[in-house]
Amino acid sequence: MAEQEHLAVAANMKSIEYAMAGDKAAWLALYADDAVVCDPVGVSPMDPTGQGHRGKAAIEQFWDTVIGPAxxxxxxQRRWISGAHTCCVHQVARNDLGDGKFTDCDMLAVYTVNEEGLITAMSAHWDFDAMMAQLSALA
Known part of the structure; x- marks a missing residue:
């Protein structure tokens, strides 16, 4: 299946576009009502239970506290298609903190979509401690 025809790849491409543009409404519209976002996967201060942000209200709160302010x-960098509705993407998210300062987050993200192309699960695997070390070095 060609990458541009793959539903999960299309969802990933739109998610990136809308996150970079700061388009909260368009980004949220990519998610199914019962979707789960784990970013990062596992327990972190952003997700103390490690169970992810479940449902549109929780995903919207994730936008408001993490993506929106960034x-x-x-x-x-590279996408892997796995099945009809799953795509893995190696990507780097750079957050411009101003004054020439930035952080880089190297991650592997897994997007699972339903038959309509709505994201049902997004799991971003990245090192929270490494990100905190970057932030500490900038302070």
């Missing part, structure tokens, strides 16, 4: 430039 100035992101996300560069997909």
């Amino acid at each position: 100035t992101l430039h996300i560069t997909p």
